[in-house]
Amino acid sequence: MKAAAKKLKVDMSRFPINMENYxxxxxxxxxxxxxxxxxxxxxxxxxxxxxxxxxxxxxWAGSILEW
Known part of the structure; x- marks a missing residue:
């Protein structure tokens, strides 16, 4: 995730992660x-x-959607 954020020049706060909880x-x-x-x-x-x-x-899979 950190590598993707860096490559895309997007702050890590835009990448929600909850693995530390579950x-x-x-x-x-x-x-x-x-x-x-x-x-x-x-x-x-x-x-x-x-x-x-x-x-x-x-x-792998990916999608873009409107919530």
């Missing part, structure tokens, strides 16, 4: 983080967000 929860990682962001008010209706996930081997 470790790696595999497929549930993104939904858990989204719920946490909504509950704390950091993610609100109408915001555009980029999601990226990485799995076993070389599997």
């Amino acid at each position: 470790a790696n929860t595999s497929a549930a990682s993104i939904p858990i983080l989204l719920d946490e962001l909504v509950q704390t008010g950091r993610l609100r209706k109408g915001q555009k967000i980029l999601l990226a996930g990485f799995g076993a081997g070389l599997t």
Whole structure:
């Protein structure tokens, strides 16, 4: 994440991370983080967000959506 932030010249505060609270929860990682962001008010209706996930081997996915 730090490398991506540096390459994109984006502050790390724009990359929400909760692994220190839950470790790696595999497929549930993104939904858990989204719920946490909504509950704390950091993610609100109408915001555009980029999601990226990485799995076993070389599997990965990404999407941009409007919440």
